[in-house]
Amino acid sequence: MAHPAKEETIDLVKEIFSSYLKEHNQRQTPERFMVLEEIYRADGHFDADDIFFNMKEGGTRVSRATVYNTLDLLVECGLVQRQQFGKNQYHYERAYAYQQHDHIICKECGMVLEFCDPRIQEIKDMMEKIHEVNITGHSLHFFGVCKDQEACKERQEADEKEPSAA
Template identity: 80%
Template sequence: MAHPAQEETITLVKEIFRTYLKERNQRQTPERFMVLEEIYRAEGHFDADDIFFNMKNAGTRVSRATVYNTLDLLIECGLVQRQQFGKNQYYYERSYAYQQHDHMICKECGVVIEFCDPRILEIQKLMEQIHDFNVDGHSLHLFGTCRDEEACQKRKESGDKIKSLKKEEA
């Protein structure tokens, strides 16, 4: 069961999505809202198949095409962000009411570590002033390799998809 704040957010993003679809004369199907809800109940990063299989396993009748099309609509209206951590694979994450964060990605095992550092926001504001520019978002991906080679190798061998390891903030 979701906590009240999550339920409040889900109600709000559904309303934003409903308005977005209405303004563009797009159909407001129950399946689209089920995809949105699944995304806002998910943790961290996920790919389209994660959403599709989670919904299918829960007994929801939704096509893969509906999941992909809904993801595109959710990106357009700013409720979901798409990230590309590897060469060909896209991952998605919620973007409404969630703290701005950045990513470190291991090139060996694909693990993604989310981090938030307020100095990045300070740099962004400084760049806006220096270059007379309005920034409305940013994406920072730092690529490298895990220092714990044993854990990295285990993740690599298991073939796990990218997992998000959220570092505790200091």
């Protein structure tokens, strides 16, 4: 059963996206809205190929280019955040109506852990006061190496075995 709050959020982000597309003279295609919906139904981080393959598996006909282009538009209008976790590794996540959180990233296998600590909000508030600025967002990444080296190695090997996107 669908969660009512999640459905309300999806309806709202569709309206925001629709307004953005109109304002910027962009076409409002059903595929763009399907990409948006896929993102807001997913949990956590994902890359463009995750979205493409999930939609394909679900029977939605959408091109990889449409997914990439739609992600760019969603980042521009503030509905999706793009994070860089490595040289060419971009992950995306929902940006509307979700609590701010930060990341711990393994430098070996690339695993991303999310965390939220209220003390970070306290630091932000203090920095605003001290420096007389209005902070509108932040990004915090801790980098390290998994303590469970066996699991880390397995994730690296699994990542290497994945076929590269054509």
